[in-house]
Amino acid sequence: MTHPLLSLNQATIKYADLATALRVTSDAGYRSIGLWREPVQHTGMDAATALVRDSGLRVSSMCRGGFFTPLEGPERRRAIDDNKAAIDETAAMADAGAEGSRAVLVLVAGGLPDASRDLIGARERVGHAIAELVDHALATGVQLAIEPLHPMYVSDRAVVSTLGQALDISEQFPAEAVGVVVDTFHIWWDPDVLTQIARAGAGGRIASYQVCDWATPLPADVLLSRHYPGDGVIDFAPMTRAVLDAGYTGDIEVEIFNQQIWDTDAATAAARTATAFDAAVAPQLP
Amino acid sequence: MTHPLLSLNQATIKYADLATALRVTSDAGYRSIGLWREPVQHTGMDAATALVRDSGLRVSSMCRGGFFTPLEGPERRRAIDDNKAAIDETAAMADAGAEGSRAVLVLVAGGLPDASRDLIGARERVGHAIAELVDHALATGVQLAIEPLHPMYVSDRAVVSTLGQALDISEQFPAEAVGVVVDTFHIWWDPDVLTQIARAGAGGRIASYQVCDWATPLPADVLLSRHYPGDGVIDFAPMTRAVLDAGYTGDIEVEIFNQQIWDTDAATAAARTATAFDAAVAPQLP
Numbered sequence: 001m002t003h004p005l006l007s008l009n010q011a012t013i014k015y016a017d018l019a020t021a022l023r024v025t026s027d028a029g030y031r032s033i034g035l036w037r038e039p040v041q042h043t044g045m046d047a048a049t050a051l052v053r054d055s056g057l058r059v060s061s062m063c064r065g066g067f068f069t070p071l072e073g074p075e076r077r078r079a080i081d082d083n084k085a086a087i088d089e090t091a092a093m094a095d096a097g098a099e100g101s102r103a104v105l106v107l108v109a110g111g112l113p114d115a116s117r118d119l120i121g122a123r124e125r126v127g128h129a130i131a132e133l134v135d136h137a138l139a140t141g142v143q144l145a146i147e148p149l150h151p152m153y154v155s156d157r158a159v160v161s162t163l164g165q166a167l168d169i170s171e172q173f174p175a176e177a178v179g180v181v182v183d184t185f186h187i188w189w190d191p192d193v194l195t196q197i198a199r200a201g202a203g204g205r206i207a208s209y210q211v212c213d214w215a216t217p218l219p220a221d222v223l224l225s226r227h228y229p230g231d232g233v234i235d236f237a238p239m240t241r242a243v244l245d246a247g248y249t250g251d252i253e254v255e256i257f258n259q260q261i262w263d264t265d266a267a268t269a270a271a272r273t274a275t276a277f278d279a280a281v282a283p284q285l286p
Numbered sequence: 287m288t289h290p291l292l293s294l295n296q297a298t299i300k301y302a303d304l305a306t307a308l309r310v311t312s313d314a315g316y317r318s319i320g321l322w323r324e325p326v327q328h329t330g331m332d333a334a335t336a337l338v339r340d341s342g343l344r345v346s347s348m349c350r351g352g353f354f355t356p357l358e359g360p361e362r363r364r365a366i367d368d369n370k371a372a373i374d375e376t377a378a379m380a381d382a383g384a385e386g387s388r389a390v391l392v393l394v395a396g397g398l399p400d401a402s403r404d405l406i407g408a409r410e411r412v413g414h415a416i417a418e419l420v421d422h423a424l425a426t427g428v429q430l431a432i433e434p435l436h437p438m439y440v441s442d443r444a445v446v447s448t449l450g451q452a453l454d455i456s457e458q459f460p461a462e463a464v465g466v467v468v469d470t471f472h473i474w475w476d477p478d479v480l481t482q483i484a485r486a487g488a489g490g491r492i493a494s495y496q497v498c499d500w501a502t503p504l505p506a507d508v509l510l511s512r513h514y515p516g517d518g519v520i521d522f523a524p525m526t527r528a529v530l531d532a533g534y535t536g537d538i539e540v541e542i543f544n545q546q547i548w549d550t551d552a553a554t555a556a557a558r559t560a561t562a563f564d565a566a567v568a569p570q571l572p
Contacts, residue, residue, distance in 0.1 A: 235404065
């Protein structure tokens with residue numbers, strides 16, 4: 001079966017356009033989908049809104065905003081403006097989704113600017129950028145969700161590496177405006193992970209829970225090293241229980257970047273995701 | 287010039303046998319070398335002792351013990367016995383080295399056992415194994431040095447990923463028996479790194495300071511992703527100052543696993559290491 005809280009993040013079936021992704025997800029018995037901006041924009045906002053509404057699916061999150069680390073200047077201004085647009089798109093998609101949709105915009109912090117070694121400065125600029133977006137998030141009812149990424153991505157993708165660090169930034173702002181993403185792949189290694197999940201939940205900051213697995217050897221492109229739950233070495237039980245104990249009741253996304261999975265048929269990947277989730281994650285769910 | 291505190295870790299010139307490594311290191315003006323067990327054992331302990339003594343070099347550390355994560359049974363017993371032998375070898379090499387040599391055995395924790403997902407259990411077994419070694423370390427005057435490895439190695443190489451975690455284990459034992467390794471490559475991403483370096487120094491736990499650089503994209507084999515200081519994105523100044531402020535006065539090793547560097551002539555690599563260290567690290571030194 002396809003668990004009623006399971007959401008298929010669109011990145012898992014990356015090569016499907018929005019209409020196909022919605023159809024495949026719905027046909028596979030899912031009630032929820034996590035959307036990405038690029039396929040939504042490719043479809044056009046009006047058409048995308050209609051497609052999402054007609055699908056009857058919940059929207060569990062929107063990927064992604066962020067990339068906040070440029071120094072002040074035109075590139076940084078473009079990033080801030082683009083994030084405001086992303087907030088609007090997130091609000092529209094959540095509004096078009098079925099009851100229980102979550103207006104959550106996932107934020108990837110961004111890496112070091114070219115030729116920079118100033119990791120501390122880059123991290124400060126993430127908080128400053130979010131400060132510029134909070135009013136717009138509050139006005140549109142969108143929760144920004146800071147996603148800590150695995151430390152192997154720190155220099156080129158996300159200078160926020162731990163859940164504790166994401167919470168340190170998030171807690172500078174109201175919880176309804178800024179939360180965090182708990183993604184097993186990125187934080188399972190952290191000796192402090194269960195404590196930080198509890199902290200996130202206590203503050204109402206868990207905006208999204210995403211699951212996928214870690215296996216070695218890593219592929220040549222480490223961005224594509226995510227696996228179906230159960231195909232790797234992550235024990236999903238403690239983190240899933242911690243997320244539930246922390247009060248999270250929303251959908252749970254499976255988001256996988258993996259060339260082999262992308263190369264399979266989207267319907268096959270959707271079905272395989274549901275089976276993997278049932279075996280590895282669902283036993284912890286109510 | 288070759289900085290008087292700079293030590294060439296033998297792994298940087300991996301293909302040189304012990305006699306060659308000592309000669310190349312000495313010829314390049316170094317006063318210190320970090321040894322590995324395999325080339326020492328290949329030479330034989332008596333011959334290795336004589337070679338090290340004749341070289342006039344300090345020995346800054348011995349790599350490596352550890353791999354403590356097997357479940358109880360013959361494999362675990364072999365690991366413990368092998369670590370006791372490594373302690374003896376470390377004491378012998380430090381004794382053969384010039385004044386100022388450090389009897390420090392670097393420990394790599396080990397990854398998850400085959401088919402295991404029990405990261406918490408594996409971490410507990412690291413502490414238990416060290417508990418079995420402490421008396422032998424104290425008796426021989428060797429300081430065991432727990433090395434946190436980058437979280438991308440957590441499943442297959444080292445379940446100890448942060449300096450804080452290494453200190454949590456280390457602090458269960460006397461500082462003269464158990465310390466930690468501060469290796470920029472492994473921990474530079476950690477938002478808590480400077481605080482933990484200070485903590486390590488306050489407790490007399492900095493057994494070794496190792497420097498090399500991080501650059502992306504990572505190579506296909508992520509074990510070989512280390513670079514000459516200055517060739518990547520790490521800012522060595524804050525960590526080096528923190529290590530010095532924490533009271534560390536020992537040698538500083540450059541340890542690089544990198545196929546291109548291994549494929550260069552050992553003398554060239556030794557000279558290039560000294561030049562890189564002078565530019566990226568030495569400006570912080572007294």
